[in-house]
Amino acid sequence: MKLKNILIVGLVTVGFSSCNDYLNVDAISKYDTEYVFSEKSEINRALNGVYAQLLNGSTYGGAYMSTFCLNSDVDMSISTSEVATDNSYRRFDCNSMGGDINKYWTAAYQGVEYTNNFIYGLENSPLFSKDDAELMQELGEAKVIRAMYFHDLAVMFGDIPFSLTPNLKTNDFVMPVVDREEIYKKLLEDLKGIAPYMSYAKDLGDGVERVSKEFCWGMIARISLTCGGYSLRPDKSNPNSYGTMQRPTNYKEYYQIAQAYCDSVISSGTHSLTLPYRQVFVNECNYLVNNNDDPIFEIPFAKNSTGSIGYIQGPKGENYGGVTSGKNIWGKSDGSARLDAFYRYSFDEEDSRCDYVNGMWYYLYDGTPSILTDYTVFNNKWSKFWANSGNTLGAGSASNTGINYPYMRYADILLMYAEAVNELEDGVNGANGAKAIQAFRQVRARAFTNVSKIDTYIASVSGSKESFLRAVLNERKWEFAGENMRWKDLVRNNLYSEVLYYSFLRYYSVAENAAGTSNHIEAVEQYDGKPGYLELNLPYSIYYRIVSNPNNINVYPNTSMDVLELYNPYKSDKYPGTGWLTGDFYGWWNEADGCPKDQCLFSFYGFIRGDRGGNIFLVKDGETYSQTGPTNLPVVRYILPYPNAAIQRSAGTYKNYYGYTK
């Protein structure tokens, strides 16, 4: 018996002492935080992971500039459903069940967690020191990207769950919902702290594809303006209420910050608007990165791997049997991110941006151009067709263009500066007025060749705070099509309701006009300051013909496929004679029901809509009502609901307001 006991004791002691070592296993092909943050090359790879999250199709890789680029007088998506839906975000008609908001939410918070993890890992790394410029720059990059996520989330969802701690270090999965002003303040503090440690884009190996000091400053300015501007606030006592538009009482303090940090960017002199407007975007489509021109931060999509810029934008390109053929070696293009049909009429005739951005025809699979007669036009700012033949993705390609998205441009900085000064100094006649005008002028000057025209225009708008603000917003409107800016500019200045009201009426009245007369058309023309332009001058017939490629990127950025020459894109004219084909536009009258077609009735559904009986309704707190005139318009419910899945898992902590009852 004794032997057995000894054996047992021996076995057990040997067993137990070696056992814990035995069960302590390494994951060879995976790495723990300690290892990743112990070497600079590995830290850099972890930072790549932070960037990789930006490329997600549910956020900046697609949905940000399409699904959630809300309808306005610039960006436009047509909708024909006469009933409420789960997911028509762009027409302010959705509920918490929609899949896209959940995807956006999940992907954005995943991005946040990556930044939180990176920042925590780096700050606790043995290598970390405030004197290490390289690591401080990387810390800054993650902090700015984190601010991007939170800023965009707060703009879209209002007050949101917010935490700067990685989940591994917290015990509670349910982050508390924080008031948006608190969030912005925290972010501003965070960015102001790190900005001095960051480098200019010109000094970074990857230039504006990385977060630079200028971008950090720019984000401070952008967050400040958002914070100081209007936003939709919930009525927590009445969950059916859409809420009210409010801005902080001390909003000027935030405008002050915006002005100061825009000024820092401008004074640093590291960016300019030297290249022609179109060249900035054509370069992006050709994977050329300019570190000292307009772009301040470009989201670094990778060719054939991520991103849908230039696939959703630009002319549609059909394919056949999975490929394009003949002269068309560019593959399929979707062309779904489009512009308001009347956007192009708002430009000055000599504005070079107009012809470049507004695309009115597309390609068949063999490269034959074909006219688009629709309720919207293509946004030609980026297109995979703009890639020269060495950069094409191939005839079988579709999305994953790898074309970078300019999340922030210098033009934005200049115009934010002008807007901030105008607000702070009640116009542009104060201490910084001249600088504000100069900033404004730089943007406009790039679009025009005729200098005297710019001066005249500036003189005409700089008289009052009111008129200069309008001018700045208009300039932004012409500058930033497709960059998910317009609706945010309007919200910030509490002009969204008004602009949407007229955007709806433009479609509605032109449709009515097609049938004879419209009661609304004059009011619209008056608002647009162009009497008669819709009623008398709208080109119901556009004459066009196929001509060979002019081989000049200043005329057309694709230099090999045939193009359409439009005879009268902006004004009605007489038929120019043989050889011209006719495209019929604006046939928007529903003969059967005697009303504008559904596209004109339901595309702004959650704010304003028509019925087939000739009535127009506004929507206030979920109820429709009629009114005449643009005074006392209801708020636009642009804020999105928290996704249902998030509410379900919050143990009762998260709650939707703004009338989102489902």
Next chain:
Amino acid sequence: MFKFENNKLFNQSNAIMKQKNEKVRSNLLLLLVLFLMVPIGVFAQNITVKGTVVDSQGEPIIGASVVEKGYNTNGVRTDLEGQFSLTLRKGKKLVVSYIGMETQEVDVIAGKPLKITLKDNLQALDEVVVIGYGSKARKDLTGSVGSISGAKLAAVPVTSAAVALQGKIAGVQVTTVDGAPGADINIRVRGGTSVTQSNEPLYIIDGFQADNINDIPPSDIASIDVLKDASLTAIYGAKGGNGVVIVTTKSAQQGKVQVTYNQQVSFSKLAKKLDLMNTYDFARYQYDWAAANGTRSSNAKYYRANFGNPLDLDIYQRATTHDWQDEVMGETPLNYSTNLSVGGGSEKFRFNASLTNSGDNGIIMSSGVRRTNLNIKMNIQLSNSLTLTLNPKLTFRRDAGAGGNNIGSGGVIDVLRYRPTNGLREFAFWDPATVDPDDEAVFEYTNPKSDINQNTLKKHSYAYTNQFSLEWRPIEGLTLRTEAAHFLSFNDENRFFGAMTDEGQSNKKLPVASINNRRTEKYTWTNTASYGFDIDKLHNFSFLLGQEIQHNQTKQSYMMNRYFPRNISAEKALNNMGLGTPWESTSYLSTPDRTASFFGQTSYNYDHKYLASITFRADGSTKFSPGEQWGYFPSISGAWVISKESFLEHNPVISNLKLRAAIGLAGNNRIDDDMWRYLYAVNTTGGPGFGEATENGEKWYGNAGGSTFANTKIKWETTLTRNIAFDLGLFGDRLNITPEFYWNTTKDLLYKSDVPSTTGYTQQMQNIGQVTNKGFELTINGDILRGKDYVLSGNVTLGFNKMKVDKLNDTDNVIWDQNDRWKSSYNDYCLKVGDQVGLIYGFVYDGLYGFDEFDFDPNQNLLAVPKEGTIINNVFNDSNSGKATLPGKIKFKDINNDGQITEDDRTVIGNTNPKFQGGFGLNGQWKGFDFTANFNYMYDFDVNNATAYQLSSSEGNSKNFFNVLTKFNDRWNYVREDGECMYKNTYLENSVDGYKELNAGKKLWNPTDVTNKVTHSYFIEDGSFLRCQDITIGYTLPKQLTAKWGLSKLRLYASGSNLFIITGYSGYDPEVDVQTGLTCGMDYNRYPRSRSFVFGANITF
């Protein structure tokens, strides 16, 4: 060389002393001295015994083992005449045994030849059962064991060990995934315990753990034992939680070298064909699809271009119908299996070597498995008390084809749906010069046969297992054993996509090929000490103590190249990867999956009448974080042999009655590695494209778990099992009945739960909820007839099992899920507190919308406008013929009475759990003939016949022209005989009346109208079935005859498997993953089962 001497004690201790150091020696001596207290018995003189062993019919038994009792190493085998001669060394008793026969002890009288008649082993009460780390007499069991003897296995030629288990043991459910050769086999013991993690039982082959038993040649198997309750499985700890299947292969026997040769050939055939439209009906139906809704649509144009003028469809009356079921699955492949085994040896060295080569070709073209197995067992008696066993095994397996899901690019369903005619192309010649060759190639390629040729998968797997054990019996009753198994396997998976496949098309229309190499290394090292003794033969004790470590690690390397020359063959591309352009290449070494364990067991019985056993095991696993690694699994069991009590002794009816009860804990850790810690993994795609410097973007670190968050707190899932059973033997054990009840509760289920997405993750492995399994099992077997030269016996098994969800996590009381094979618009399965697992949710079919529910509005081109009160369908997509709510379209029941069909109108429409299941069999012998028939059945369970759904729909029909079931010849029609579409036809007078007349009394919808997947009750079918698994007739040639040919035994047999199935189910076969996980019973893209006929011979030299 060992010499027997009377002074055994001295010799033994000397031998040991040589090997051990002083300290151990003194301990040992002390121990041995202690043992001397127990009387060892009187030693006898050497006696030589001669004798003959025969069976109940008086036929000599060849190869029976004759061993001196209490002295296992001294033994011989009977020869061709059943005769033996053995010199006894100390005792007076012989133990005579043979597989399938009752073991007998015989007293020896010096000089007198013995005639020993072995009885067929029918009651098997004395048989030895292999249980955890040892074996036990069946009569001493306190837990539930189901067994199949090798004799039973040998009678029926089956393709695998698992198939042999089918329907033979109550409570053990064996289902094959589908009919593919070498298809995975699901074995569930008592319905499984976990709903969320794997329910695979633990497999032990010859004492060593294995992943599955698919690759053991059935002819190698000596017996299979299935341990069902925790009192027996607890010794295996966590791994045994789902039951333990123990396979013992044939062992080396001492004696003359014996050669056995088994050969069988078989051919198989598709067991059932689905009834699909012929060319003419198909062409008419397709016109219906193209012309529906009356518009001269682009569909109609395209139809005309491919099939001609709808008025001329008569030409298709004479056109060929391509039956793709015949062309692709119509092969009758010839299969073979050859097994050669050689065994024998001396008392010091025994060996058995078995080589098996089998080719199993599938009924689907270019699919099949070829297996080569070499199994060598060597038994070396190093000394009187020291035994070494070596057991190397080699397996080589080649798979071609990729199962029902991966035939060509779309699976079996694409074969079924493929058009039976290519339309006008069949009547004409297309000059290659005048058409786009790519366009034509696409048309050519899409046919299932060329698809399969373009899209291939070949797998090779080489496995090498080396097992060894060293057993030392220093003293009577004490066994010290160390055993180790080392397993190495090399797998490669070769995939080729031709130029015309989707994969090829998206890569410059050029072929793509990939090779995935995997190397797995595993080892197990176990040390046990067992000790048994008795006091006065009444108090029987046994103890077991052990320790074990296990390790498992896999290395993978993967490469994928593209842009191969356009017409390259799969073979050439895969063997010349350099001809393509490198695309992806990675390697990966998995985190070692390790377990460390300690275990112990104490058993006691009083006179084999009152029995008790206590087991305890501790398992530490690397699947959990330090602190949560250890799980503790105790169990206790007892039995009472009532028939041994005085009041039942010598009862004329009840010959055996035993009551058994057991309770114990089991665990489960079958989750992925590293779920408890946050780790980074490197990603080569999807990274930022700084300067477009790297293809696919820069490399980046991301969470190794993707969107799954680490959880440091996860711990063992545990199951509490309770078991109560009777063993009843009647009429001298001629009839045996074993009813058993069990009740298992599994808590802390390991489940990937959803977490708030604001964390940056969507899921996390958590311990949630609780489920219970309750069930009843019944096993009956007995002799129906028994006579001098005939015997007929039968067996019946029956099992009921019910699994219920008691609790889920805190936030959900419902968890929805979906089957991966066929995803409808909604989740079709759910886990709901209080409900059974495996319920199908969907809509209730309510016939078709009738004309009386609509008005035909003359102002809207005779559009059918739903009347007030007509239920509106919001779940079906609109189709060619218009809205989802129109006459002739499928109508669902409005469960919540809100006048609309929405997601909320779904309800339970099917239960995939059989009410009961089991099998029965008959086997008999008459003179040289033997006969076996086995049947299995499952009663009252539902199957979602999604294959039929797809064949009743036109999903994706545009430009593909999919075929549908023949029964839709009697469908709702949109088009009149003359090709005129009747719905919304404003050109015809009274078209509405004509339309009504055309469809009067129609009961079946038009497949045109179904364009998306919506689970509804029409396709939920009862799967109850009774299958004739096999019928075998064999004939053993008379010994006198075969002996002349130098053979000791020659048996010829013929067998048919899957001969018939009685079922109301309309698909190929209702047996599709029954009770496996959450989403079972989905009949979609399954490799159809075949019927096969086998002819074979067993030859022993």
